[in-house]
Amino acid sequence: MNYKHLFLLFSIAIFLNSCEDDQYCCPMPETEAEFQSGIFVLNEGNFGSSNASVSFINEEEQVNSASIFANINGAPLGDTAQSIELHENIAAVVVNVSNKIEIVNRFTFESLGTISSNLSNPRFAEIIGNNLYVSNWGDGMDPNDDFVAVFSLLDFSFKQAIPVAEGPEKLIEHAGLLYVAHKGGFSFNNIVSVINGTSNELANEIEVGHIPNSIVVNGNDLWVLSSGKPAYADEETAGELTRIDLTTNGVVESFKFPDNTIHPNNLRFSNGAVYLTINKSVYKYDIGGDLPIIPEFTLEEVSVLYGFEIVENKIYVASPRVDFTGNGDLLIYDLNDGSLLDRYTTGINPNGIYFN
Amino acid sequence: MNRNIFLLFIIIGCSCLDTVAQNDSINWLDEVRLSDVRLKTNSEGQLVKVLDDSIIQQSEPLLTSILKFNSPFFFRENGYGMVSSASVRGTGASQTAVVWNGININSQFTGQTDFNTINTKVFDNISLRPGGGSVVYGSGAIGGTIHLNNEFTFSGNSVNQLNLGYGSFDTYQATYNGKFSNETTSLNIGLTGISSENDFEYRGTDIYNENGDFYNASFSASLAQWVGDSNIFKFYSNYYQGDRGFSGTITQPSNSKYEDRNSRNLLEWKAFTGNFTSSLKFAWLGEAFKYYENRDSGNYSFGEANTGIIKYDLGYEFSSEKKLNFIADYTSVKGKGAGIENETREIGGVSVLWNHSIEDLKYKLSLRQEITEEYNSPLLFSAGASYQFSENYLLRINSSRNFRIPTFNDLYWPNGGNLDLDPETSIQAEIGNEFSFNELNLNLTAYFIDIDNLIRWVPDEAGLWRPVNTAEANNYGLELFADWTSNLLGKPLNLSGTYAFTRSIDKETDKQLIYTPKHKGTISAGYDIEGFSLFWQSLYNGSIYTSSDNAYEIEAYLLSNFRVGYTISSKPEIGLSVQVNNLFNEKYQSLPSRIMPGRSLQSTLTFNF
Numbered sequence: 001m002n003y004k005h006l007f008l009l010f011s012i013a014i015f016l017n018s019c020e021d022d023q024y025c026c027p028m029p030e031t032e033a034e035f036q037s038g039i040f041v042l043n044e045g046n047f048g049s050s051n052a053s054v055s056f057i058n059e060e061e062q063v064n065s066a067s068i069f070a071n072i073n074g075a076p077l078g079d080t081a082q083s084i085e086l087h088e089n090i091a092a093v094v095v096n097v098s099n100k101i102e103i104v105n106r107f108t109f110e111s112l113g114t115i116s117s118n119l120s121n122p123r124f125a126e127i128i129g130n131n132l133y134v135s136n137w138g139d140g141m142d143p144n145d146d147f148v149a150v151f152s153l154l155d156f157s158f159k160q161a162i163p164v165a166e167g168p169e170k171l172i173e174h175a176g177l178l179y180v181a182h183k184g185g186f187s188f189n190n191i192v193s194v195i196n197g198t199s200n201e202l203a204n205e206i207e208v209g210h211i212p213n214s215i216v217v218n219g220n221d222l223w224v225l226s227s228g229k230p231a232y233a234d235e236e237t238a239g240e241l242t243r244i245d246l247t248t249n250g251v252v253e254s255f256k257f258p259d260n261t262i263h264p265n266n267l268r269f270s271n272g273a274v275y276l277t278i279n280k281s282v283y284k285y286d287i288g289g290d291l292p293i294i295p296e297f298t299l300e301e302v303s304v305l306y307g308f309e310i311v312e313n314k315i316y317v318a319s320p321r322v323d324f325t326g327n328g329d330l331l332i333y334d335l336n337d338g339s340l341l342d343r344y345t346t347g348i349n350p351n352g353i354y355f356n
Numbered sequence: 357m358n359r360n361i362f363l364l365f366i367i368i369g370c371s372c373l374d375t376v377a378q379n380d381s382i383n384w385l386d387e388v389r390l391s392d393v394r395l396k397t398n399s400e401g402q403l404v405k406v407l408d409d410s411i412i413q414q415s416e417p418l419l420t421s422i423l424k425f426n427s428p429f430f431f432r433e434n435g436y437g438m439v440s441s442a443s444v445r446g447t448g449a450s451q452t453a454v455v456w457n458g459i460n461i462n463s464q465f466t467g468q469t470d471f472n473t474i475n476t477k478v479f480d481n482i483s484l485r486p487g488g489g490s491v492v493y494g495s496g497a498i499g500g501t502i503h504l505n506n507e508f509t510f511s512g513n514s515v516n517q518l519n520l521g522y523g524s525f526d527t528y529q530a531t532y533n534g535k536f537s538n539e540t541t542s543l544n545i546g547l548t549g550i551s552s553e554n555d556f557e558y559r560g561t562d563i564y565n566e567n568g569d570f571y572n573a574s575f576s577a578s579l580a581q582w583v584g585d586s587n588i589f590k591f592y593s594n595y596y597q598g599d600r601g602f603s604g605t606i607t608q609p610s611n612s613k614y615e616d617r618n619s620r621n622l623l624e625w626k627a628f629t630g631n632f633t634s635s636l637k638f639a640w641l642g643e644a645f646k647y648y649e650n651r652d653s654g655n656y657s658f659g660e661a662n663t664g665i666i667k668y669d670l671g672y673e674f675s676s677e678k679k680l681n682f683i684a685d686y687t688s689v690k691g692k693g694a695g696i697e698n699e700t701r702e703i704g705g706v707s708v709l710w711n712h713s714i715e716d717l718k719y720k721l722s723l724r725q726e727i728t729e730e731y732n733s734p735l736l737f738s739a740g741a742s743y744q745f746s747e748n749y750l751l752r753i754n755s756s757r758n759f760r761i762p763t764f765n766d767l768y769w770p771n772g773g774n775l776d777l778d779p780e781t782s783i784q785a786e787i788g789n790e791f792s793f794n795e796l797n798l799n800l801t802a803y804f805i806d807i808d809n810l811i812r813w814v815p816d817e818a819g820l821w822r823p824v825n826t827a828e829a830n831n832y833g834l835e836l837f838a839d840w841t842s843n844l845l846g847k848p849l850n851l852s853g854t855y856a857f858t859r860s861i862d863k864e865t866d867k868q869l870i871y872t873p874k875h876k877g878t879i880s881a882g883y884d885i886e887g888f889s890l891f892w893q894s895l896y897n898g899s900i901y902t903s904s905d906n907a908y909e910i911e912a913y914l915l916s917n918f919r920v921g922y923t924i925s926s927k928p929e930i931g932l933s934v935q936v937n938n939l940f941n942e943k944y945q946s947l948p949s950r951i952m953p954g955r956s957l958q959s960t961l962t963f964n965f
Binding site: 046049078095263323327348 | 605650950
């Protein structure tokens with residue numbers, strides 16, 4: 001047994017060393033890298049089919065490159081890609097079903113390393129300093145095995161697991177604190193937990209609406225949009241928008257949507273305005289005002305609104321094919337009137353849009 | 357309208373012709389021997405291909421394995437021994453009915469049968485009946501029906517067979533079948549089991565098939581007892597128990613486990629009175645599963661359904677050429693689990709079947725109407741005829757309307773079940789040609805199926821997956837079954853083959869439906885000489901699309917198995933055989949990222965006494 005452990009330790013040491021070397025050996029390229037500027041679309045693929053991929057799209061030059069991870073690194077990305085975290089010169093791709101994180105140079109997409117242990121049903125990642133934090137559901141049916149894993153960005157080694165409440169999903173950093181929205185895994189949860197990024201200890205839990213799906217820092221506020229419990233829950237509940245003071249970490253105010261069947265998503269701030277979606281419609285919210293009732297417009301070309309971003313007066317939507325097989329679309333709309341500006345074919349089941 | 361009057365006229369006219377009472381001993385024999393006499397009497401215009409006992413005992417035990425090498429049907433397998441579903445004539449997994457001794461055993465939850473949860477060794481024959489069959493076999497009989505049958509003999513003999521097997525990947529098998537009878541009692545017992553570590557290497561990688569271990573065991577008993585000379589009681593029972601780790605994929609490890617427990621029981625009282633044949637059947641079926649996402653934890657989800665069926669079938673023989681059957685039945689299904697609270701579904705049904713032969717012309721007409729509260733049931737029909745033009749050529753035609761009813765998951769699944777579903781319905785027609793010569797038998801069938809109201813799970817506006825009646829499809833194609841017996845150096849050489857050309861077109865997009873190959877073929881050859889038996893089988897699966905935009909596909913593959921058997925002793929009969937599966941070590945998969953085993957060995961010792 002001891003020999004086995006020793007061997008493992010030895011092999012890990014070698015592996016870590018080589019990763020470290022990689023970091024030092026590959027400075028940022030001087031010339032413009034292949035993916036210097038443009039959009040990454042993450043295609044989750046089909047569950048169990050190991051056909052996740054990343055598309056790169058450059059609108060100005062009308063470039064649309066499919067499967068860039070596999071093309072550059074010669075190996076498939078994996079099964080059910082969940083999210084990408086972009087930070088300085090790296091991109092960390094969380095591959096949910098494969099239980100791994102592929103870390104690449106965000107400008108060349110060349111692999112820097114793979115984290116494939118100490119993860120269990122990983123969802124999203126966030127970076128604070130030299131630490132990579134990853135939310136994990138564990139066994140989706142077990143409410144008590146959820147955790148946030150901490151890895152070192154220097155050598156991709158595992159540092160520790162921070163046990164948290166059920167279903168940690170999106171993470172956001174502010175002032176050295178990590179805010180974790182708990183959707184609830186296979187069940188429903190309604191908290192944001194706060195982790196101290198220095199001690200890596202759970203500092204606080206803040207109650208919000210059920211199934212928090214978006215967390216946004218705006219000034220000294222943390223805005224949390226919760227979709228509410230769906231129709232198949234024991235009791236359907238309305239979506240809720242919560243404002244948390246980042247100094248006190250207390251809820252300042254919260255607004256509930258008027259009808260239990262309203263389940264909003266995709267809270268985005270753009271040029272001082274706030275947007276969210278309900279089904280395929282886009283709503284605008286004025287801070288300090290009432291929750292919107294009438295949509296700005298409806299995005300008719302979308303089959304399923306699976307990824308949604310707003311950048312520079314444009315809405316970007318990742319829309320899978322309606323039966324979730326085959327290639328999906330990146331649809332680009334004018335934020336002012338909701339008119340369709342452009343569309344690009346993506347890989348299978350696009351779920352996220354990331355700007356490089 | 358005119359046609360209906362014409363049919364009515366025929367029926368009335370026929371019944372007046374002659375009323376000579378005549379006990380047809382041949383028919384009686386079938387009624388007694390067979391568990392599912394309808395398969396023989398109500399398949400006019402359709403081919404019924406029988407895979408007999410010897411094919412079953414020489415094949416691998418799971419239903420997928422035997423059918424993929426002996427039929428033109430396509431199978432999607434999540435791995436060897438893992439979840440498997442059939443595509444017959446380009447239809448979906450829930451559009452093929454598996455029928456055990458005349459009773460439809462497709463799952464109440466999924467509407468389909470997992471073909472790797474049927475251990476075939478305890479059945480006397482497996483019959484393939486491509487084409488519609490809902491009038492007699494109920495929901496899901498659109499693409500075809502697959503029949504698992506036990507048969508009785510009253511020969512007075514007792515026969516015992518024991519098989520022991522060992523093969524690659526720590527695979528152990530054992531089967532015992534015993535048949536005992538006298539003139540009034542017949543008893544068959546079958547017991548079989550297989551267990552395998554199933555830890556083969558994925559060809560072309562250094563990854564092994566982890567967590568794919570499985571075992572299953574099946575017990576079967578059938579008992580027939582004459583009471584007097586015109587009443588017979590028949591009882592059939594089958595129990596299946598299987599545990600499987602669900603294997604991962606190339607990039608996805610798995611630690612899940614699935615347990616199946618299925619029981620099937622059927623009691624029949626058959627009485628022969630003058631020209632009447634009366635059959636009263638009680639059937640009760642139980643299906644239960646447990647799914648562990650993490651096999652090391654105690655957390656699981658489960659499903660459990662119990663089905664009770666009462667069926668009365670009264671037949672009247674106007675003459676040996678004309679027979680009318682009236683059937684009334686009632687089915688009650690109780691299901692719970694996997695988020696479904698106790699739900700009960702009750703279905704009542706009435707059917708009328710008419711069979712008539714006029715010299716070389718045989719035809720049948722049948723109608724069925726079901727009544728249930730959950731959905732609107734269409735009037736089902738089947739009309740078929742065959743005409744023997746010459747001793748070498750038989751023409752068959754058949755047309756039918758069939759359906760697939762919404763499953764418990766479709767209706768009651770907590771995260772999206774839809775109570776507003778209609779059954780999937782099909783109208784279909786086929787023309788079959790049978791060419792028979794001394795050594796050669798060819799069956800060539802062309803068919804067309806128009807399927808409406810296809811139930812698909814698609815996300816709604818809010819992204820919630822729900823089943824809806826959304827798509828329509830046209831399937832058409834050709835199906836060939838061929839058998840040829842010849843001589844080589846004075847010893848018999850048997851060749852058989854199947855081929856299917858299948859188009860399965862989504863009416864809206866004009867694209868081929870996913871997971872339906874355009875081409876599938878099989879061929880096998882057996883030759884016996886000097887106590888040795890040599891056997892070869894191959895199958896070809898054409899490429900299949902994995903996405904509805906037909907942008908992604910899985911490549912075609914060709915598989916071959918080779919077996920050598922030797923008879924060690926003839927009394928008692930002891931035989932030893934060694935089979936090489938996937939002889940050419942082909943890397944293949946029927947579902948994305950699920951690599952199937954490369955070359956492997958299987959040895960079997962057989963005792964007949």
